Amino acid sequence: MSTDDDMREALDTFVTEARDLVQQLEEGLLDLEVRPAAADTVNTVFRAAHTLKGSSGLFGLRHLVQFTHVVETVLGSVREGDLEVSPGLVSALLPCADHIGTMIEGLAGGRLEPDAAQAAEGAALLAGLEPYLGDGPGATAVRHAEDAGAAPERSWRLSLRFGADCLRNGMDPLSFLRYLGSIGTVSRVSVDDSGLPAAEQMDPETCYLAFEAELLSGAPKEEIEAVFEFVREDSDIRIVPAEHQLDAYVRAIRAMPESDRVGDVLISSGAVTELEMAEALHIQQEQAVRSGTRPVPIGEILVEHGIVPRPIVDAALNRQRKTIETRSQDTQTIRIDxxxxxxxxxxxxxxxxxxxxxxxxxxxxxxxxxxxxxxxxxxxxxxxxxxxxPIGTTLRRFERVVRDVCVELGKEVSLVITGGDAEMDKALVERISDPLLHLVRNSLDHGIEAPAERRRHGKAAQGTLRLNAYHDAGNIVIEVGDDGRGLDREKILAKAVERGVVDADAVLTDAEVHDLIFEPGFSTASTVSSLSGRGVGMDVVRRNVTGLRGSIEVETTRGAGTTIRIRLPLTLAIIDGFLVGVGPSSFIVPLDRVTEIVELPSGPLGRDCMNLRGEVLPFIRLRDLFDIPGEPARRQSVVIVEQSGQRTGLVVDALLGELQTVIKPLGVLFSGLSCISGSTILGSGEIALILDVGPLVADHSEREHVRARRAA
The missing domain is CATH 1.20.5 (Single alpha-helices involved in coiled-coils or other helix-helix interfaces)
Structure with missing residues (x-):
């Protein structure tokens, strides 16, 4: 594999992980709006921003580093208790999370640099964060947002004691100070003359100079160390963070990803270079050999030799202890293509x-x-x-939708999510997100009333939107419910008559009227808004749910609210089925829909119904439905299936038993078949069609109603 291929693969891995981090960032911010004092959530969102920034830096993504750095700075202030979480802060940070997500998707599409519009949007978002930054380094980053490569400036204390042979080797100590001025601002320079001998004892070729100075620079410590590369062996050069900079390093170390090695923490924070750490390790080994005892902790050596101040080492040790305490609780996962x-x-x-x-x-x-x-x-x-x-991850994504829509509509809605641990096929999770989005937005816009209207009807000003998931008879059921105004039967029916969907004299049940909201182009909204009113959305919901071999039902009470229930199979790959035969043809009935099997009585009550223990049971003759030639069997059976609480019988010639069924798609040519969900290959090599019970029962019911109306 070439270097370019390796880089592309690494970048793809970064994009995958970055998407998860952006999701963590958004979910955490939404949680903070509800629980501002949740320290664990603050740590989670800060860690997500910090990891995003650090990983971006590995790939040289300066625009992403620059933007995320400011977000991290704001979250760092929250983490340290210097800034309180407020609705305004969350409102300023959420669009920043969206912008980071947009930049990540740009990377996935091969765009390593932002375009002009994206850069302008980023600058505007950073400007919105400026009130929360004060005068710290984050504010400086905002003011210089156009310089994507600008690093935050830090203060360093330099102790420079040049070797005695420095002048003899052709090195001018003052030239080093002048060069430092090119990479930063040198201040507070003082000369240490404690090593000067008496005038008569001085050697003109010997260097007695020593300096103390402060340097303000955005250059990393390694670059400052490199300035003294040619005199380091003979000189005592010490570069440590300035006293007033110690708190900044301590905060940075606290915010770093967990590590169980103090040295890694100190190097990553920039307080220590790899060379300095190597020297400290060498000293540690020499001391252990000489004394014959256990090695002195590396932190003590760093402090003892003036390589790094003690507060920074203490912060690194605390970070190490927290890592060790939480390491055993981490869940190990592996990504699979x-x-x-x-x-x-x-x-x-x-x-x-x-x-x-x-x-x-x-x-x-x-x-x-x-x-x-x-x-x-x-x-x-x-x-x-x-x-x-688990479907919980998908459901939690709607927290942001609810928040944004409520802000736009001026409504107060509490989102309650239950059953998030219910599991379903990943392919189904991805394909159900869009229908759920339509249902959530529809409930917020049409279902839940404005606060003033709710008060007039004796309700609490804040409405409730419920998302619930649970397993039921081999299926997963997802409910979207609200405590709003409920569906207005008369208004829906009047609109349907006006649009010619139903006849003016039609007599419809409540379920049939409620089903009208899923008709294409149907809407009862009096005005068109950015959320609804165009009659698109609910028909997409039904089409997508049906395409997933699922069903949808509506339960509503006028003035009390509406619950829309989606029922889906747990997987689209393999199902447990019941094999039946009709003449030379074989069919698979999903086993979770089968309730019982009885023999077809010799004298049915009517053309398509029978008496089942005093209950009138409608049935469907599969031979007639699929126009299968030949004579029916002498003894026929009825496979009773249940769909949305409605029981229907399927008349078949033979019962061939249960089997595990591998679902094969039918292809584009047969995409219009509404009552067949797929096919499978039997052990004999023959093909069997898999019945889609939902549309099969619904189509039969519709045909019977049409026949009854014509007869009337």
């Missing part, structure tokens, strides 16, 4: 098919075959578990 995971799922699917084929050839029974089936089932569950992720 999604394509590799998909390949594993495909292979497991083929294994399931091969196992089914082997079972058919081997015949029923057999202890070995039973053990193979058990192992294959365990492998299947383990492989699918790799793709399962």
């Amino acid at each position: 999604a394509a590799r995971l998909d390949r594993l799922i495909d292979l497991v699917g083929e294994l399931v098919i091969a196992q089914s084929s082997t079972g058919l050839r081997a015949g029923a029974g057999g202890e070995a075959q039973s053990e193979v089936m058990r192992l294959v089932d365990e492998v299947r569950h383990s492989a699918l578990a790799l793709r399962m992720v």
Whole structure:
């Protein structure tokens, strides 16, 4: 692999990790708005900003370093208790997190430098942070935001005692001071004449000079050390942070990523160079050899030899102790390429098919075959578990949406998230985010009233939006509920009649009226806003949910609120199915939808219904639905399925038993089939279609209503 390929791969890894850090930053800021005194959250957001800045510096991304440095400075003030969290501060920092995310996505697209519009936006955001910076180094960074490479200036105390042979070797001590002026500002220069002999004892070629000075410079310590490279062996050169700079180093060390090595902390903070640390380690080893005892702590050696002041070493030791205390609590994770995971799922699917084929050839029974089936089932569950992720991360992203929309609408809404630990397929999580976004925005705009209206109806001024997730019969259910005004049946029906969606004399149930809100272009909003009113969004929700083999239902009470419930399969890869036969054709019914199986009675109540223990059960003849030729079996069975609380029977010729089903997509040619969700390959090599129970039952119900209206 070439160097460019290595760099590209490293940058891709950085982008992946940076996206997670930006997400942590946003979630933490939203949490701080609710819990301003949460010290753990403050540390989390500060660490996210600090890590972003440090990682960006490794790739020379100066614009990202410069911008994130100012955000880090503000968060550092919060962390140190010098700045209180306020709604205004959170409102200023959240767009900064968005801007960092935009720059990260630009890197993913190959743009290593911001364009003019992006740079202007960044400067405006930094200007918004200036009131929270005071006159510290962060404010200086804001004032020089156009200089992306500018480093914060630091004060150094220089103790320069040149060697006696300095002049003989052609070195002029004053030239070093003059050169220091080119990389910073030299001040408080004083001459130490304690080493001067009497005049009659002086040697004109011997250097007796020693200086004490302060240097204010943005150059790193390594660059300042390099100035004295040619005289270091014969001279005593000590460069340490100035006294008034110690607090800044202590704060920087506290904010650093955890490390269990004091030396790494000191080097990363810039207080010590690698050369100085190497010299200290050498001294430590020599002392241990001479004394024959345990080595003196490296921090003590650094202080003893004047390499670094004690407050900075103490801060580094505290950072080390915190790392050791929390290291055992860290959760170890590993990133896996999604394509590799998909390949594993495909292979497991083929294994399931091969196992089914082997079972058919081997015949029923057999202890070995039973053990193979058990192992294959365990492998299947383990492989699918790799793709399962908690939905809580997706739900928490709506905290920002709720906050921003409420600010825009002038509403007060509390977001309550429950069931975040419920897991579902990662592919489903990614594809359900957009439908959930539409539902959340719709609840905030249409459902929850303004504070004044809520007070008039005896409600609390602050509304509540609930996001809930839970498992139910092999599915995951996601609920979006509010305590708002609820759906207005008469208003929806009137709008539907006006638009010609239903007839004026149509008699519809509540469920059918509520379902009208998912019609394309349908909206009851009197005005068009930036959030809603154009009639787009809810139809997208239903289309996307249906495309995921899911269903959607509405539960509402006028004046009390609305809950929209989305029901989805846990995975899109492999399901447990029940195989049935109709003539020469085979079909798979998702097992989680099957409630029971009965024999079709000889005398049904009507054309498409039967008596099931005193209950009228509608049924669907799959032979008629799919126009399968041939005569029905002498004894037919009814597979009873349940969808959104409604039970329906599927009339079939043969019951072929349960099996694990690998879902294969049908392709573009069959994309218009609403009641088929995919296909699978049976162990015999034959193809079986997988029934999509939701649309199948809904389409049958719609056809029956149309037939009834025509008959009436």
